Each structure stands twice: as C-alpha cells, then as structure tokens.
Amino acid sequence: xxxxxxLGMVNWARAQFxxxxxxxxxxxxxxxxxxxxxxxxxxxYVRTGNEEWKRLTKFWMKLFGINFAIGVAxxxxxxxxxxxxxxxxxxxxGDIFGAPLAIEGIFAFFLEATFFAVMFFGWNRVSKxxxxxxxWMVAVGSNLSAxxxxxxxxxxxxxxxxxxxxxxxxxxxxxxxEVAFSPYAINKFTHATSSSMLMAALxxxxxxxWYLLRxxxxxxxxxxxxxxxxxxxxxxxxxxxxxxxxxxxxxQVQPMKLAAFEGLYExxxxxxxxxxxxxxxxxxxxxxQEPFVGFNLHIPGLLSxxxxxxxxxxxxxxxxxxxxxxxxxxxxxxxxxARGKKAVASLDAYKKAKKGGDQQAAATHLADFKxxxxxxxxxxxxxxxxxxxxxxxxxxxxxxxxILGMLFPLIFLAYLYFSHRGTLADKKWLLGLxxxxxxxxxxxxxxxxxxxxxxxxxxxxxxxxPVSIARTNLTTGTVQVTFFMFLxxxxxxLIAEISIMVKQVNIGPEEN
Amino acid sequence: xxxxxxxxxxxxxxxxxxxxxxxxRMTLGxxxxxxxxxKLFILFAxxxxxxxxxxxxTRFSTDSQRAEYVIDQLTPPAQDYTxxxxxxxxxxxx
Numbered sequence: 001x002x003x004x005x006x007l008g009m010v011n012w013a014r015a016q017f018x019x020x021x022x023x024x025x026x027x028x029x030x031x032x033x034x035x036x037x038x039x040x041x042x043x044x045y046v047r048t049g050n051e052e053w054k055r056l057t058k059f060w061m062k063l064f065g066i067n068f069a070i071g072v073a074x075x076x077x078x079x080x081x082x083x084x085x086x087x088x089x090x091x092x093x094g095d096i097f098g099a100p101l102a103i104e105g106i107f108a109f110f111l112e113a114t115f116f117a118v119m120f121f122g123w124n125r126v127s128k129x130x131x132x133x134x135x136w137m138v139a140v141g142s143n144l145s146a147x148x149x150x151x152x153x154x155x156x157x158x159x160x161x162x163x164x165x166x167x168x169x170x171x172x173x174x175x176x177x178e179v180a181f182s183p184y185a186i187n188k189f190t191h192a193t194s195s196s197m198l199m200a201a202l203x204x205x206x207x208x209x210w211y212l213l214r215x216x217x218x219x220x221x222x223x224x225x226x227x228x229x230x231x232x233x234x235x236x237x238x239x240x241x242x243x244x245x246x247x248x249x250x251x252q253v254q255p256m257k258l259a260a261f262e263g264l265y266e267x268x269x270x271x272x273x274x275x276x277x278x279x280x281x282x283x284x285x286x287x288x289q290e291p292f293v294g295f296n297l298h299i300p301g302l303l304s305x306x307x308x309x310x311x312x313x314x315x316x317x318x319x320x321x322x323x324x325x326x327x328x329x330x331x332x333x334x335x336x337x338a339r340g341k342k343a344v345a346s347l348d349a350y351k352k353a354k355k356g357g358d359q360q361a362a363a364t365h366l367a368d369f370k371x372x373x374x375x376x377x378x379x380x381x382x383x384x385x386x387x388x389x390x391x392x393x394x395x396x397x398x399x400x401x402x403i404l405g406m407l408f409p410l411i412f413l414a415y416l417y418f419s420h421r422g423t424l425a426d427k428k429w430l431l432g433l434x435x436x437x438x439x440x441x442x443x444x445x446x447x448x449x450x451x452x453x454x455x456x457x458x459x460x461x462x463x464x465x466p467v468s469i470a471r472t473n474l475t476t477g478t479v480q481v482t483f484f485m486f487l488x489x490x491x492x493x494l495i496a497e498i499s500i501m502v503k504q505v506n507i508g509p510e511e512n
Numbered sequence: 513x514x515x516x517x518x519x520x521x522x523x524x525x526x527x528x529x530x531x532x533x534x535x536x537r538m539t540l541g542x543x544x545x546x547x548x549x550x551k552l553f554i555l556f557a558x559x560x561x562x563x564x565x566x567x568x569x570t571r572f573s574t575d576s577q578r579a580e581y582v583i584d585q586l587t588p589p590a591q592d593y594t595x596x597x598x599x600x601x602x603x604x605x606x
Contacts, residue, residue: 062540069544073552080559083566091568091582120541121534168575169582348587380588469585472567482563489554496547504540 010471012479013085016486018453020077022446023490027071027497029445032146032193033200033235034064035139040227042135046128056220058123059509060204063501065120070497075149077486085479089460089470095172096155096162096179100148108145115141143193150192154185156461157452158253164373164464166350166366171461184253187246194239195445198408201232202441205415207505209434212425217508226419233412240405244306250455251307254462256321257455260391261398262303263291264317267325271315272298273306274399281392285318285385318391322384333378333387336463340379343372377464386466389457397450404444411437 038060045053082090118126118134126134155162161178162171173179205228208221251258258264263279264271277296283289301311308315316330324332346369353362381387411433418424424431456462460470538545568578 065541066544069548072548073555076555077559080555080564083569084564087567088582088585091578117531117534121530121537125530125533166583167579169579169586344587347583351583351587473585474567482559485559485563493547493551500540500543 008476009474009479010468012476012483013081013471013474014467016085016479016483017078017081019483019486019490020074020081021449021453023486023494024071024074024078025446025449026442026494027067027074028146029192029196029199030067030203031064031071032143032196033198034060034067034203035142036197037200037204037228037231038064039132039136039139040231041224042132044227046132052219052223054123055509056223059220060224061120062504063203063207066497066500066504068116070493070500074490074493085472085474086460086470087472089465092170092465092470093152093156093461095168095170097148097152101152104145104148108141111137111141112145146192147189150188151180151185153452154182154188155179156459157188157456158182158184158249159461159464160184164376166347166369171464183245184249187242187249190242191239191246191448194235194242195448197235198232198239199438199441199445201228201235201412202408202437204228205232205411205434206436206438209431209437210505211508213428213431213435218425220509222419222424225415225424229412229415229419233409233416236405236409236412240409243402243405247306248309251315254456255307255316256318256387257389257394258307259316259318259321260389260394260455261451263391263395264303264315265291265319267314267317267320267328267330269304269314270301270312271303271307272300273302274395275299279392279395283391285322285388318388322387332384333381334384336375336378336387337381337384339372339375340377340381342379343369343376344379346372347376374463377459377461377466377469380466380469381458386458389455394451394455397447397454401444401447401451404440404447408437408441408444 038057041053041057041060044050045057115134115137118131119138122131122134159171160182161173161175163174164170165172179185204224208224208228211217211221247258250261262271262274263277265283265285274292275297277292277298278294280289280291280293283291304313304315305311307313314328316325316328320328320330320332322333324330324335346365350362350365350369353359353365378387414427414430415424415434418427418430458466458468460467535541568581572578572581
C-alpha cells in the first residue's frame, strides 16, 4: 500500500491546504488585531467626546468591515479539504476537535452577529456606553474565535491529553485541560494574537503614512499613528518574548524543527544562532557538504540559550536526530522506525485477531501496540532521513520572520519618537518606509506559518501520523483541479479586497 | 403581565427596526454583502457540492465501517513492517 502511495497527490493536497491557509491568514490577523485598535480609538472618543476621534474610529471600522467581509468563510474551505483530501486524519482527530470547533463556530457567530451589528449600526441609536461595549465585545469575540483552531494546531505539534483507540481508529481526548492549556497551545494563541495586533498596527501606520506624505487627513493620520504605534510597540515586544518561548517549546518537543530552522546538522554544545548565512540547498543529512554557502555568522551560545535556557547546553543537530546519539541519549528516527514498525505490526495483528474472534491474542497484541504506540508514525517512514523537514525553506522562513520581527519595534519607536517631537510629517524617509511596513508584516506573518507548518514535516500529528497516511486515497488530478479553482477564486477575492480597500482609503474619512 | 408582554413586544420591534434601518442605510455594506453571498454560494453550492464530498461520509454508511477503513489504511501489508534499523542501533550513519 505504501509503495503504491501517490506522493504527488499528497504534495498537491499539501499545496492546496497551504494555499488556502495562507490566503485565510491574509485576512485573519488584520481582523483580530484591528478590532482592538478600533476599540481603543472608540474608547478615546467616548471619553473625550471629540468628533475627530469619532470620524477616525468610523473610518478604521469601515476598513475593518471590508477585510472581515472578504475574509469571512475563507477558513471553511479548509474544513472541506479535511473531509475530502485528508479523510484519515479527519476521522482520527474528530473526537478531539469536532465538537469544540463546532461550538466555537456557533458561539462566535452569535457574538459577532449581535455585536457587529451594534458596532456598525449603533451610532446615535444606542447609548454611547453600550455602543463602546459592543466594539470591545467584537474584539473579544473575534479573538476568542481563534482559540480552538490554534489549540488544535498546537495539539498536532504536541499531541497531549489523548489516547489512540484501535477499535475506532480515533485519538480520544483523555484530559481536556492538557489539550486546551498545554504550554504549546498558550504560546500558539498568544503569539498569533499579539502578532496580529502588530500587523494591524502596521496596517494603520501604512495608510496613515500615505496620508501624511500626501498632506491629506493629517490630524486623523497623526492621531491614528500615536495609538497604533504604542499598541504595536507593546505587541511587537510581547511577540518577541512569546516567540522565544515558542522556540524553547519547539526545542523540547520538536527538536528536528529547531535544527532545521537553524540549518544545524551536527549537534553542538554552546550552539550559536545564525545571524547571517546562505543555506546550502543541496546538502543532505547524510553527506559531508558544508551546511552554508560562503560567509556565515553565528552568535555563540544563543541557540543553546533559546533551546535549553543555558549557554553551554547541547542542541541536537539533524544527524543526531536521524541516526541517534548515544552520548547524549538521543534516540534517532532510525531507532524510532524500528519501534514504530512494531506498533504498526501489533495494530495489524490486533485487527486480525479481533476479526478472527481470538480475544486472548487480541489482548496480547493490544498490549504490544501500547508499548510502542508513541512511535506509531515512524512505522510508516521508509527511510530515517524522511523525518527531516525541508531545511532551506524552514531556515529562510524562520530568519525572514525573525529579522522583520526585530525591525518592527524599531519602526514603532521611531514613529513614537518623531510624533512626540512633532516632526513626524517632515520625516519623508520614515513615512516612505511606513507605507510598505504592512507588506513587510504580511511577509513576516506568512513566514511564521511556513516555519510552523513546513518545519514539522513529515508529520500531520507529530510522531504519530505522517502526511502520507493522513491523506485520502485520491488521484493527483482530482486535487490539481480544485487547487487551480481555489487559486482563481482567491485571486478574484484578493483583487476585490484590495480594490475596495484602496478606493475607501482614497475617499478617506470625510465620506463617513 | 400585560405591561411585561407589551414591553417585550416593544423590545422586539425596536430590535427589528434597529437592524432594518441599519441595513437600509448601508452604502458600501451592500456591495460587501453581495460579495459575501456570492462567495457563500460558490463555496457551498458549487465547491462543496461538486468538488468536496466528505470522503468517508459518502463512501460508508456506518461509523464502524469508517473505522475499519481507516484501520486498514493504518496497517499496510506485512512486508512494510521490516526496517534495516534496530531499536538500539545508535550512530548508524551511512
């Protein structure tokens, strides 16, 4: 069965999911983040009674509405794909994600349907206090609606609180708190929401800078910038800290992913973080080529500090994780494969014993399976090197994300400094940079997901289910057709989003 | 009692009018709603219906059949269970 597996189908299904998720993520961070910024603008208006703040709030609300309308339901496509392209996976995780995702969908729908309407229609029709409350509830509701999908993603990276039931072929939840409050899930949620706030602040700064460069709506632009840059600075610092915490979690649970981020083939004591380097795309884990092409610069000890909170600690490289390292007691994927294949064989024997009605043999095989089940996914690998994710893509995405992530707080600080001095409108270089910062934010944000999802390959559920088994047995052509249909649909929607948004930005707040 | 009922009715009427007037006053919102409905139509009436059937739901009628199918997917033929690597085979670098 595995030898007949159409890997082309798996890769097209992965590409389709990546396309859908990246497109969905184009809208989500702006929705999550700008809802908070609008709530702050609205609060200032209610507290001061200044009509300029009202105009400003309504203007950003309108842009929020456009983004929400174009982006709404784009995530549903991923659910379609689960059922069609990833049937085995959907079945196996249904017990863990099904009900909470459905409840969250219903909850978010009612919360948003109620408070969205009040937020948009409520000017002069409900009390100022209730109107403001509704704006805050939209922010809370939007961000809450991201909780369970991020918990689900975190669980796939670190599958805790579950047990596999070979009767039903399902992972069943054993401990809700372990799933919902795993450090992985908390980091995932805080990192996604704080980076979304950062993104939204960049969005406000980009548009406001454009206005300042053209001398239009200058008061609104300056006021928008002060609030957005303050929130953006706080969010960017928080994002750096919880990003560092994510790296620590990854080092503990997905060390292969961390090694791929850093192009670390040989494990090292006092391992350095790559500050500059061009990764060698042709290098394989088993050859002796140099990992980097030409000059590269490492900051000594920083990777060890990130991974283990100690400068002198050992960080395993991809070779250690593939072939094992007895000195550091690291089991390689080669050894895990041997155990995983025992798990698969026991599962098969259990299935046959149950079918044959031999309860005693079934009990024995089940006990064998439980002994090795944590290595189940490795049983489906053909070669230990398959446990290595695409290194060049992981490395480049990680470093793009980190470099941009470090740049953003400096940009926010510069905006705040020159705003404080009252010279922001004269700093054309900064405003020019500011107009493209949202684009940089989109690149950083998308790179973050590439890091998270490409870096965990070949797993759909870490160590338990590779993508090659999670998929449905479809033909490549079927998936190719829908891939290009989505590409066309997404391109049209993106053109609609950008053209409506640009038109409204050109009109500006006067028309509100 | 009568007063309560009339208050409730009045509240419902006010809510209805709130939404009705809000929708009537929309300008840009009308375009956005059109886009939303068109998108939902394409997603559910075209893509979901013709291109994205739920594989297990359409192929099998009971959960036990679905479970059996997935277990079969998880247990490939016996020749795949062997590996040249042993459990404690550290440092087996090619």
